[in-house]
Amino acid sequence: MPDTSSSSIPRLTLTVNEAAASLGVSSRLLWGRIYDGKIAVTRVGARVLIRVADLEALLEDGRDLTGEPRFRRPKRITAGDIPSMGL
Numbered sequence: 001m002p003d004t005s006s007s008s009i010p011r012l013t014l015t016v017n018e019a020a021a022s023l024g025v026s027s028r029l030l031w032g033r034i035y036d037g038k039i040a041v042t043r044v045g046a047r048v049l050i051r052v053a054d055l056e057a058l059l060e061d062g063r064d065l066t067g068e069p070r071f072r073r074p075k076r077i078t079a080g081d082i083p084s085m086g087l
Helices: 016-023 027-036 052-060
Strands: 013-015 042-044 047-051
Touching (some): 016 027, 016 052, 027 047, 047 052
């Protein structure tokens, strides 16, 4: 008989709480992104599941959960950006 324990079968989905723990964020933040449509979910009965591949893609995209770039470069200031003092 094949071994069907959870340790031998890779998980394709996580619950919202599991996904939040794996990302190091609160489940409340994750629920907010789900309601905003930033994270897709699959419903199986009453369970709400997030695909592991979707979480990996979210991280590889280079954006944080707010949709903003993870790292912003400071705006380069040129001489034309500095207002003249009228001297």
